[in-house]
Amino acid sequence: MSDVLLPLLIAVPIIAATLPLLGGLVREDAGWPIAAVTTLSVLGMALAVAREVFAGDRLVHALGGWQRPYGIELVADELSAAVTVLVALVAVLTLVFARVAGPRGNPFYAGYLLLTGGLLGLSLTGDLFNMFVFLEIVGLTTYGLIAADRSAASAYASLKYLFLGTVGASLYLIGVGYVFLATGSLNMIDLQGAIASVGYTDPLIRASYAFIVAGLALKIALFPVHSWQPDAYQRAPDAVTALVAALVSTTAAYALIRITYTVFTVEFLAANEAITTGLLLVASVSIVAGSALAAMQSDLKRMLAYSSVAQFGIVVAAVALANETALLGAIVHLIGHGLLKFGLFLAVGLLGLGYGARTVSDLASLAERAPFTAGAYAVLGLSLVGIPPSVGFLGKWYVALGAVEGAGGAGSAGPTGATGYVVVGAIFLSTLFTLAYVARLLEALYFAGAGEAGEPEPRPADRADRPETASTAADGGRERPLAPLSDAPRAPGVPDRVPPASLLVLVAVTLGVVALGFAGFAAAEAFEPFLGRVFA
Amino acid sequence: MSTQPLLIDVLATRTAYAAFVALLCTGIYMMIANEHLVKKIIGLNLFQTAIFLFYIASAYVDGGAIPILSSGEAAEGLYVSPLPHVIVLTAIVVGVSLTAVALALCIRIYDEYGTLNVNALRDVMREEGTLPTGETERLRGARDADTDGQASNPSAGTGSTDAAGGPEGGETA
Numbered sequence: 001m002s003d004v005l006l007p008l009l010i011a012v013p014i015i016a017a018t019l020p021l022l023g024g025l026v027r028e029d030a031g032w033p034i035a036a037v038t039t040l041s042v043l044g045m046a047l048a049v050a051r052e053v054f055a056g057d058r059l060v061h062a063l064g065g066w067q068r069p070y071g072i073e074l075v076a077d078e079l080s081a082a083v084t085v086l087v088a089l090v091a092v093l094t095l096v097f098a099r100v101a102g103p104r105g106n107p108f109y110a111g112y113l114l115l116t117g118g119l120l121g122l123s124l125t126g127d128l129f130n131m132f133v134f135l136e137i138v139g140l141t142t143y144g145l146i147a148a149d150r151s152a153a154s155a156y157a158s159l160k161y162l163f164l165g166t167v168g169a170s171l172y173l174i175g176v177g178y179v180f181l182a183t184g185s186l187n188m189i190d191l192q193g194a195i196a197s198v199g200y201t202d203p204l205i206r207a208s209y210a211f212i213v214a215g216l217a218l219k220i221a222l223f224p225v226h227s228w229q230p231d232a233y234q235r236a237p238d239a240v241t242a243l244v245a246a247l248v249s250t251t252a253a254y255a256l257i258r259i260t261y262t263v264f265t266v267e268f269l270a271a272n273e274a275i276t277t278g279l280l281l282v283a284s285v286s287i288v289a290g291s292a293l294a295a296m297q298s299d300l301k302r303m304l305a306y307s308s309v310a311q312f313g314i315v316v317a318a319v320a321l322a323n324e325t326a327l328l329g330a331i332v333h334l335i336g337h338g339l340l341k342f343g344l345f346l347a348v349g350l351l352g353l354g355y356g357a358r359t360v361s362d363l364a365s366l367a368e369r370a371p372f373t374a375g376a377y378a379v380l381g382l383s384l385v386g387i388p389p390s391v392g393f394l395g396k397w398y399v400a401l402g403a404v405e406g407a408g409g410a411g412s413a414g415p416t417g418a419t420g421y422v423v424v425g426a427i428f429l430s431t432l433f434t435l436a437y438v439a440r441l442l443e444a445l446y447f448a449g450a451g452e453a454g455e456p457e458p459r460p461a462d463r464a465d466r467p468e469t470a471s472t473a474a475d476g477g478r479e480r481p482l483a484p485l486s487d488a489p490r491a492p493g494v495p496d497r498v499p500p501a502s503l504l505v506l507v508a509v510t511l512g513v514v515a516l517g518f519a520g521f522a523a524a525e526a527f528e529p530f531l532g533r534v535f536a
Numbered sequence: 537m538s539t540q541p542l543l544i545d546v547l548a549t550r551t552a553y554a555a556f557v558a559l560l561c562t563g564i565y566m567m568i569a570n571e572h573l574v575k576k577i578i579g580l581n582l583f584q585t586a587i588f589l590f591y592i593a594s595a596y597v598d599g600g601a602i603p604i605l606s607s608g609e610a611a612e613g614l615y616v617s618p619l620p621h622v623i624v625l626t627a628i629v630v631g632v633s634l635t636a637v638a639l640a641l642c643i644r645i646y647d648e649y650g651t652l653n654v655n656a657l658r659d660v661m662r663e664e665g666t667l668p669t670g671e672t673e674r675l676r677g678a679r680d681a682d683t684d685g686q687a688s689n690p691s692a693g694t695g696s697t698d699a700a701g702g703p704e705g706g707e708t709a
């Protein structure tokens with residue numbers, strides 16, 4: 001019965017996207033309330049769907065009553081329900097920040113709701129061509145939102161993304177065309193059997209998978225084709241970066257998992273060793289190169305953008321490893337990384353809003369002025385490195401474990417052999433690089449420029465949340481932390497000059513990231529039915 | 537729908553597929569090699585058109601009729617496959633909206649920088665500090681023997697976002 005929620009989840013934000021423009025005729029500030037009401041109701045529906053799905057009910061809705069294989073299906077299983085909840089949650093939380101940080105104006109909120117609808121559609125659709133349409137809805141609105149602050153630099157970054165993103169989506173479309181030629185079907189579940197009957201080593205099927213993976217790799221931003229991402233993330237308005245970094249690549253990676261395991265299945269990967277090995281190598285290079293590039297950046301948002309390249313490398317490597325542990329790791333890392341990056345970009349955005357901090361050197365001793373924001377930033381950074389207990393650790397752990405299992409060949413389905421060790425090595429190296437750049441952030445936040453007049457007062461990061469007296473070290477030091485901007489908002493009860501509601505969101509996300517670190521077994525149990533179906 | 541006729545089609549209408557590959561490669565080459573942003577967009581369009589051609593060619597059945605039946609009429613004889621046509625219609629709509637967004641972005645870039653040539657654009661953006669100083673720029677800086685020593689500092693580029701926001705950033709404050 002509640003499968004009606006699935007089309008509603010997509011239709012409500014897309015239809016509501018017209019309202020900010022209509023409402024704008026009446027009131028200048030109609031956009032935010034409309035977006036808030038819509039995303040909140042979407043979150044409610046997403047939670048209701050997730051509740052039903054995790055209780056053991058897969059939801060399937062045939063649009064317009066056209067049954068498989070002719071119609072388009074919307075499907076919610078454990079994986080898509082988890083992604084749906086992440087999308088809805090981040091959409092609500094970003095709005096809190098967008099209210100103070102902008103971009104303002106009703107067209108922005110129209111685009112925002114369209115993007116939300118597109119992301120939800122991408123995570124719920126059960127049809128390959130429908131997935132292309134949602135991929136392009138997401139793409140188009142993202143290009144628009146990245147350029148939403150009307151600067152030419154962001155327009156250039158957005159245009160760059162548009163070229164690469166469109167080529168990616170078009171390659172995906174070619175892949176879909178090939179598989180359609182080979183089987184005559186577009187429905188994911190139907191294709192599962194159809195591909196098996198055509199044969200996993202059929203050239204058309206192989207080419208189709210290659211095109212689809214290449215297209216999605218562009219959207220995910222794996223290493224050789226990641227070049228749109230740093231510019232786009234850096235130039236976009238802060239609120240847009242938080243939303244896009246948390247969700248857009250994440251849903252593209254979700255699409256890769258969905259297509260690999262639901263459409264092409266594990267047997268396909270097992271039958272095509274060259275494809276899995278190639279994918280593993282690309283992913284491993286992506287993991288190392290992304291982290292190394294991130295460690296070389298001085299702009300805060302660029303650093304995080306390159307770190308995304310590495311983290312999605314881990315997810316894709318896990319997909320190619322093709323065993324149960326690694327896939328669980330991929331899912332956990334996908335969701336966890338989305339939440340983590342949202343928190344990190346939110347923290348960067350808050351520090352930018354309150355203090356004008358944009359680069360690592362701007363952060364010098366900022367922990368004195370903004371202890372809570374800096375503390376949350378530090379904890380999220382450490383979680384990105386993979387320090388337990390945090391969701392960042394959990395994902396990496398499962399993926400690495402899966403890689404070792406695959407390499408050991410202990411009866412798992414993994415066809416990977418020794419390449420598994422390459423992945424483990426890449427993850428290890430990347431962790432070191434991640435530690436390097438997060439340590440730079442921590443050093444800047446807590447030590448740089450302070451205590452140079454003989455008052456060294458090293459404060460460990462885990463005590464960061466405790467408010468410090470503002471003038472301990474900075475008085476004697478040569479460098480003083482950045483002063484708050486003149487129009488910086490005040491939060492009651494804390495010294496941070498950041499918007500209070502956004503700070504609350506940031507702290508909540510940080511606590512959530514740490515708390516999810518304890519949910520390893522719960523995650524394994526929750527996704528067990530999905531993994532069971534995939535590796536049946 | 538059986539797979540057999542479609543596979544035979546692949547063999548029978550090979551010229552269309554050759555055209556598909558040729559257009560695809562031309563389009564992507566235009567996108568990579570051309571310095572002008574609008575010509576890059578034209579390349580992108582060509583690239584997408586190639587894919588439309590591919591879908592339409594795959595739907596063609598020799599001697600097939602248009603698949604339109606009035607209600608109650610029984611389906612007789614051969615029909616071309618309607619699904620790829622629907623797909624291409626959708627994809628054309630997507631392509632048009634992409635072109636519109638791309639051209640809108642081009643207008644904004646032209647308003648700000650007065651050029652749509654990628655190389656000229658990069659130079660302008662480096663000058664205002666929006667782009668990191670690259671290898672070529674450093675070489676040029678050394679050749680010009682500029683008075684400003686900062687220009688040859690490779691890591692100075694990304695830092696100066698505030699300067700980059702300059703003319704535009706002022707409006708939001």
